[in-house]
Amino acid sequence: MTLPAATPTPPTAADRALLGFANSAELAARDLYAVAAELSAFNAEEQTMLVGFHDHHLAAGQALAGLVGKDASNVREDAVYNAFRGKVAGTDKSAIFDALRELENTLVSTHLSLVGVLEGTEGSALVASILSIQARHAAALALLDGRTITDALTNEAAPLAPEATS
Amino acid sequence: MNRYSRRQMLRFGGVGAAGLVLAACGKQAGVEESKNITAVGVVPESEGLPNAEVNDIVLLRTAASLEYNAIETYEAAIGLGVFTGSFAAAGDIAKRLRDDHRGHAEAINGLVTKLGGKPFTCGNPRLSEIYISPALGLITDKANETPALDVVVLAHALENLAAQTYQSVVTMLSDKALRQAAMTIGQEEARHAAILAQALNPGLAGVLPSVDEATGKPNVATVPGAFGPLTPIPVTLGPVNPDGSRTSLNLETPSLNSLAYDYVTCA
Numbered sequence: 001m002t003l004p005a006a007t008p009t010p011p012t013a014a015d016r017a018l019l020g021f022a023n024s025a026e027l028a029a030r031d032l033y034a035v036a037a038e039l040s041a042f043n044a045e046e047q048t049m050l051v052g053f054h055d056h057h058l059a060a061g062q063a064l065a066g067l068v069g070k071d072a073s074n075v076r077e078d079a080v081y082n083a084f085r086g087k088v089a090g091t092d093k094s095a096i097f098d099a100l101r102e103l104e105n106t107l108v109s110t111h112l113s114l115v116g117v118l119e120g121t122e123g124s125a126l127v128a129s130i131l132s133i134q135a136r137h138a139a140a141l142a143l144l145d146g147r148t149i150t151d152a153l154t155n156e157a158a159p160l161a162p163e164a165t166s
Numbered sequence: 167m168n169r170y171s172r173r174q175m176l177r178f179g180g181v182g183a184a185g186l187v188l189a190a191c192g193k194q195a196g197v198e199e200s201k202n203i204t205a206v207g208v209v210p211e212s213e214g215l216p217n218a219e220v221n222d223i224v225l226l227r228t229a230a231s232l233e234y235n236a237i238e239t240y241e242a243a244i245g246l247g248v249f250t251g252s253f254a255a256a257g258d259i260a261k262r263l264r265d266d267h268r269g270h271a272e273a274i275n276g277l278v279t280k281l282g283g284k285p286f287t288c289g290n291p292r293l294s295e296i297y298i299s300p301a302l303g304l305i306t307d308k309a310n311e312t313p314a315l316d317v318v319v320l321a322h323a324l325e326n327l328a329a330q331t332y333q334s335v336v337t338m339l340s341d342k343a344l345r346q347a348a349m350t351i352g353q354e355e356a357r358h359a360a361i362l363a364q365a366l367n368p369g370l371a372g373v374l375p376s377v378d379e380a381t382g383k384p385n386v387a388t389v390p391g392a393f394g395p396l397t398p399i400p401v402t403l404g405p406v407n408p409d410g411s412r413t414s415l416n417l418e419t420p421s422l423n424s425l426a427y428d429y430v431t432c433a
Contacts, residue, residue, distance in 0.1 A: 008337050045370045045371070046370060048370075048374070049370055049373050049374060052373070052374040052389070053389075055392065056389070056391075056392040059392035059393070060392060060393075063393070108353055112346055112349055112350055112353070113346070115336065115342070115345050115346045115349050116342050116343055116345065116346030117342060118342065119342070121336065121337040124336050124337070124342070124345055125333075125336050125337045126393075128332075128333050128336040128345075128349050128352070128394065129333060129393040129394040129396075130392075130393060130394075131349060131353055132329055132333055132349075132352060132353055132356045132393075132394030133356070133389060133390075133391065133392060133393060133394055135353035135354070135356045135357050135360075136356050136357065136359070136360040136388060136389045136390075137389060138357070139356075139357040139360035139361060139388070140360055140364070140373050140388045140389060143360075143361065143364050143388075144369070144370065144373070149259060149262055149361055150262075152357060152360070152361055153266070153354065153357050153358075153361075155353075
């Protein structure tokens with residue numbers, strides 16, 4: 001007796017298109033954290049955390065690109081970046097944390113929707129491991145902002161649709 | 167000085183071994199042949215495990231069993247009455263997370279039923295035996311000076327275990343919709359783990375991985391890395407042993423010997 005699907009299955013052509021979108025969305029998040037980390041609203045310790053989250057999104061984007069292969073754009077999704085860029089600004093730390101939490105929750109919802117359609121388990125496994133961490137990002141941002149446990153646990157963000165943003 | 171040479175010893179040894187082999191092979195007069203000939207006493211017929219298939223139903227029943235492990239652990243923790251004083255808030259968190267696990271168990275068992283399986287409505291027997299019972303035993307040991315803290319440590323480990331389990335079954339579930347359903351709950355378990363990590367190591371310093379400079383051991387991190395880990399989860403609990411150490415358990419996601427197969431039932 002063995003566990004099923006011991007050998008992960010590679011992405012299909014349709015999977016690669018979806019993973020390519022996820023790659024671009026992750027790079028948009030990377031750039032938004034880069035902007036946040038430069039804001040004067042944050043002290044050195046807060047900047048360290050923001051840079052850490054930036055690095056996580058960069059790593060996620062790179063891993064997704066690895067599965068997509070030569071067709072990976074490795075360019076940020078401007079629609080995602082522009083949707084959040086205006087909120088990641090100014091000196092209201094709480095508002096910026098809220099925006100970043102919304103960004104994380106949006107990515108979690110997006111990745112969840114991808115797990116439900118990806119055929120190859122290599123892709124779904126990678127996306128699952130990424131969204132598990134981004135759920136932690138969202139919870140951490142809620143708690144550090146003094147929000148309730150319910151805020152840390154709740155995700156009402158709608159998933160991004162590849163066709164709607166590209 | 168040895169009384170026998172090496173050559174003599176080998177010769178004697180060879181003769182002895184040959185005699186034993188002959189004795190084992192030979193029939194003894196008046197002794198009824200038995201299939202238990204090689205054993206002392208009577209050995210009962212061995213019963214093999216049923217031939218079970220690892221399918222989506224089994225994987226989901228296993229996930230449900232972990233939900234019940236969590237529910238039962240939170241119930242036990244709340245029943246200990248340790249959530250007082252500075253740990254009062256942890257008691258409220260425990261109740262909230264227990265209720266979430268009840269919802270998760272109901273949702274997962276709903277999927278099991280939909281697939282034609284039988285819901286699993288108790289803690290995973292194997293995980294209870296090897297992880298949870300020993301851990302609760304250590305926590306409630308009279309010599310343990312930090313039962314409330316240890317309860318939170320155990321809960322944090324169990325939440326990580328649940329998150330990892332859902333993540334690990336993504337590659338095994340055949341139905342994509344079930345993978346999504348699993349991770350919908352799995353990301354909530356990850357959030358639970360993050361909340362408890364902040365309870366154990368609060369504030370900005372506890373968010374990213376760090377090392378305790380005094381012990382050289384890793385501190386609890388709210389976000390342990392860029393990707394959800396699938397590694398054993400160490401948990402240190404209970405009273406201080408005579409050598410100054412404390413007991414550690416390594417929690418691992420369910421495998422072939424701990425899945426909730428069709429034939430596994432709640433006692």
